[in-house]
Amino acid sequence: MTAEAGLPDTLRDLPTWTPGPAELADLELLLAGVYRPLTGFLGSFDTAMVIAGGRLADGTPWPVPVTLSVPKELTAEERLVLQDPEGVPLAVLQVAEAWQDPTTQAWKLAGPLEALRAPAHGPFHSMRRRPDEITKSDGPVLAVATRDPLHRKQLGQLRQVAEGLNAQVLLLPLLGGEHDEALVRALLAVRKELPEGTQIIPVPLVRHDIDDDRDTLLRSHVAAAYGATHLLADAEVEGTAVPVVTPEPWAYDADVEVWRPVARIEPDHVQAELSQNQLNALLDRGELIPDWFTTPAVAAELAVARPPKHERGLTVFFTGLSGSGKSTVARGLADALVERGGRTVSLLDGDVVRRLLSAGLTFSKADRDLNIRRIGYVAAEVTRHGGVAICAPIAPYAATRAEVRRMVSAVGDFILVHVSTPLEVCERRDRKGLYAKARAGQIPEFTGVSDPYEEPADADLSLDTSTMSPGEAVRHVLDLLVAGGWIRGE
Ligand SMILES: Nc1ncnc2c1ncn2[C@@H]1O[C@H](COP(=O)(O)OS(=O)(=O)O)[C@@H](OP(=O)(O)O)[C@H]1O
Numbered sequence: 147m148t149a150e151a152g153l154p155d156t157l158r159d160l161p162t163w164t165p166g167p168a169e170l171a172d173l174e175l176l177l178a179g180v181y182r183p184l185t186g187f188l189g190s191f192d193t194a195m196v197i198a199g200g201r202l203a204d205g206t207p208w209p210v211p212v213t214l215s216v217p218k219e220l221t222a223e224e225r226l227v228l229q230d231p232e233g234v235p236l237a238v239l240q241v242a243e244a245w246q247d248p249t250t251q252a253w254k255l256a257g258p259l260e261a262l263r264a265p266a267h268g269p270f271h272s273m274r275r276r277p278d279e280i281t282k283s284d285g286p287v288l289a290v291a292t293r294d295p296l297h298r299k300q301l302g303q304l305r306q307v308a309e310g311l312n313a314q315v316l317l318l319p320l321l322g323g324e325h326d327e328a329l330v331r332a333l334l335a336v337r338k339e340l341p342e343g344t345q346i347i348p349v350p351l352v353r354h355d356i357d358d359d360r361d362t363l364l365r366s367h368v369a370a371a372y373g374a375t376h377l378l379a380d381a382e383v384e385g386t387a388v389p390v391v392t393p394e395p396w397a398y399d400a401d402v403e404v405w406r407p408v409a410r411i412e413p414d415h416v417q418a419e420l421s422q423n424q425l426n427a428l429l430d431r432g433e434l435i436p437d438w439f440t441t442p443a444v445a446a447e448l449a450v451a452r453p454p455k456h457e458r459g460l461t462v463f464f465t466g467l468s469g470s471g472k473s474t475v476a477r478g479l480a481d482a483l484v485e486r487g488g489r490t491v492s493l494l495d496g497d498v499v500r501r502l503l504s505a506g507l508t509f510s511k512a513d514r515d516l517n518i519r520r521i522g523y524v525a526a527e528v529t530r531h532g533g534v535a536i537c538a539p540i541a542p543y544a545a546t547r548a549e550v551r552r553m554v555s556a557v558g559d560f561i562l563v564h565v566s567t568p569l570e571v572c573e574r575r576d577r578k579g580l581y582a583k584a585r586a587g588q589i590p591e592f593t594g595v596s597d598p599y600e601e602p603a604d605a606d607l608s609l610d611t612s613t614m615s616p617g618e619a620v621r622h623v624l625d626l627l628v629a630g631g632w633i634r635g636e
């Protein structure tokens with residue numbers, strides 16, 4: 147791991163590290179001055195103080211720990227080049243402290259950063275601005291820092307608050323999910339409905355693991371860095387970097403077909419609203435989002451971000467002992483789906499994967515985990531593109547299965563099927579004669595015999611194939627898919 151060509155000679159021999167996506171987003175904000183007063187990743191004392199009381203060690207208010215995890219091997223370094231996933235160097239970290247997180251045990255490096263290059267990728271990158279690149283307004287500026295599209299209600303509330311303050315609007319789409327493009331497109335789609343002169347600047351602020359109040363505080367810091375004088379938010383929180391303005395409640399007056407403040411709706415008029423759950427249910431069924439709720443252009447983007455279940459990407463992940471019936475049921479399911487039509491199916495069978503994608507890997511814990519991560523990566527890509535990925539490895543470790551669930555769930559849906567056939571039955575079947583060899587000590591680390599299998603506690607379906615035929619087992623999975631709306635019933 148040494149820095150690539152193109153770096154100044156003085157930095158060439160420095161070790162390099164590629165932070166994860168969330169840390170890279172934090173790095174971008176640190177380098178751009180959006181996280182001012184922070185100039186680098188936090189050390190142990192600052193982090194503890196921020197978590198405990200929302201302040202840095204010197205008393206400056208700051209709501210969220212901004213830290214950098216590294217492998218233990220890098221904790222002895224004095225300087226480190228931080229690079230993007232393609233190996234492009236972004237910054238040099240001057241290590242002030244190497245420390246271990248007392249909760250997660252992860253190793254962290256803290257210290258100031260020297261920018262080398264601004265990250266230059268990502269959809270709508272051309273719309274991004276550093277705070278020092280925008281012309282500051284003289285008058286009030288109302289920031290809306292949002293991860294959600296603006297529907298007719300929010301547009302009305304925003305216009306009302308902006309007018310009341312006589313403020314310019316600064317719309318900050320917060321990027322950091324899987325559907326960032328849909329969010330920015332949905333906000334661009336309502337541009338005409340926004341007050342004149344509204345600026346839209348996407349900000350790579352990923353969701354930190356903090357409560358709503360801290361999240362509002364963080365948004366207020368970002369808003370202040372971009373020159374806002376006010377932040378529109380659902381609730382006021384003490385200590386925000388700029389004052390929070392909360393909109394008054396609005397509802398749809400169905401009698402006269404307009405959105406307006408609830409206080410101005412006649413008591414005998416019918417009010418309408420659509421909760422997030424109702425909206426999600428409509429999207430899941432692929433039904434029309436009513437025009438009174440949101441504009442058609444926004445509705446179209448909502449459907450991109452959350453396609454109807456029967457078109458949404460899906461991974462069905464079978465796990466179980468060797469010989470439990472994973473391949474048989476997975477193959478049966480793939481055939482049944484292909485026969486029904488309307489879905490593209492990729493079958494990632496354990497044995498086949500080991501011959502191609504994971505050729506050369508052993509059955510050590512590290513190699514099994516790598517094998518499952520590779521399967522998960524491919525399944526997530528299939529899912530992202532709206533296909534059905536069917537996986538059938540043993541996948542003996544719960545943590546690795548959970549990792550795959552997380553990866554896939556970010557881009558579509560994930561179903562875990564535990565093929566729970568008892569070991570004695572698998573061993574009796576011994577289709578490949580492997581159990582006999584394992585018992586004879588000829589195969590070390592054989593799952594269920596001399597290697598662990600962690601039973602899933604989070605299975606969406608359990609199938610004990612000793613009590614049913616392969617056809618019945620496939621039927622159970624199909625029933626689950628129909629009940630969940632992923633495929634249509636016959
Ligand atoms: N030591 C050991 N333990 C378990 N299984 C072994 C081992 N050595 C070879 N095999 C054969 O490899 C198949 C399991 O591979 P997987 O990729 O599914 O395993 S894992 O998920 O990476 O643990 C498994 O296939 P299935 O029977 O289809 O499960 C076995 O045939």
Ligand SMILES: Nc1ncnc2c1ncn2[C@@H]1O[C@H](COP(=O)(O)OP(=O)(O)O)[C@@H](O)[C@H]1O
Nearest residue numbers: 467468469470471472473474611614615616619
């Ligand atoms: N209900 C059932 N579902 C799946 N397989 C079954 C069932 N009943 C018997 N079997 C037999 O059990 C064996 C399972 O092997 P396989 O599907 O390769 O399991 P795995 O992929 O989990 O190693 C096959 O020989 C299959 O015919």
